[in-house]
Amino acid sequence: MTKTPDKLRARPRPVIKRTLMVIAMAITAFHLFASFLWIAPSSALREVIPGDLLSKYMIPMWGQSWSVFAPEPINGDYYFDVRAVITTDNGEEITEWVRATDVELDHSTYRPFPPRSAGLGIGVASDLKGEWEDLPDDQKAIVKLDYFKGDDSAKRLKTKLDEYEDPKNTASSYLDSEHTATAYATQVAKAIWGDDVQRVQYQAARQNVVPFSERNDKSAERPKIQPVPVGWRALVTEDQQSDEEFAKYFCASDEVRCVGEQ
Template sequence: MDADKTETTAARRPVVKRTLMVVAMLITALHLFASFLWIAPSSTMRQVFPGNLLSEYMIPLWGQSWSVFAPEPINGDYYFDVRAVVKTADGGEEVTDWVRATDVELGHSSYKLFPPRSAGLGVGVASDIKGSWEDLPNDQKAIVKLDYFKGDDSVDRLTNKLEEYDDPDGTVDDYLDSEHLATAYATQVAKAIWGEDVQRVQYQAARQNVVPFAQRNDAGAERPNIQPVPVGWRALVTEPHQSDEEFAEYFCASDKVRCADEQ
């Protein structure tokens, strides 16, 4: 009886191994195919994956692009600066200095053999809102520069004001999504640095191009001026299920900033 069981078990093992091998090969083939579609120039082949399934699979763990290679290498730096209004001990308010959040986060990756992917979070936020802001018509750009932080309806008031002007290309909704993300990020940065007494935040995303390639050997060449995104003061934004404590622990671990609990 024991011999029969042993023979049966031994016979099943190759079947199990072959099944696992086939499954592993299928997963590998699917991953390689998805990576090919993601890396290759955008085409209708991406419709093989329904909806946003391809981007949701590739981002954030597997995202790749050709942006670091010629003929269009990365040719500029993005900055994200944050400041806040904080409540003082005597009940007043005080405006903080600007802090460049992107420099703080890049401090997590500089000279690190295994840098965290989160070190590029601020750069991603700055790039996103810079692109969305550039698409806005001039009338809406002027509105964005104003302050919207009073009351629980500040976002609604900003939205209604932006929609009062023509938006032929439908850019307002995309900008508002980008601003919501940027404000939420700025809120976490501000609370990490200045604590829970933060009342409102202001941020400035910007891009600065590198010296043009044709001037690379010019000793007097200077980088072009910074291209800022002027945004007024905004009310705090806190997303559900986020942890300010965990973000502060990560953000303040950089040697590029002194946070509230260190001052």
């Protein structure tokens, strides 16, 4: 029997190298599984990943969907407008509306490698509008009201919504989206108007494009904007937020003039 030379014998991989390979394979497997759950239609299978870990992992770096493809391609634009009440030498004043989504998109226009954050405002507006549309009419009327006084304003809003019938339990999901929208609006407002911001109001909206069947009609006009009316809200700041870093990014756009640039 011919013996295999020592040089041709498979050498065992070092423990460290094997450990790193296993870790890399586990990370890859989790990413593929998480991407599958995120892209696939919502189902109970998503509960395999506990809490909101899936959304925190996928957003903002890995978020994706099949909505760009047929049979239901993207057929509308989302807007997110913000205004604030600020303190001045003459008392409180209400600012003009600023379209945050236009400022965000300016960071990606004509740029081959745009930041993933350039779609943040669109994502917030899309989520908020989707959750708002599921609310019963009575609850839609409530979110139009102002809730900004005191540290318990968000709790009072939830208590008021709970007073009305909610067969599909949609209020909880809406409040989560509103919390995110308020935190985003707070950062936008502070970036533009500084620390004098006292409260914020925002409006998410969608506007459909001209229907495909009317694409050759020169007189065709885009359908009207579909707004989500939300009242004034108290400021929301998350522990993970950095107002300074967000302001540097947001105010770098030519679409907005921030307080430090006045």
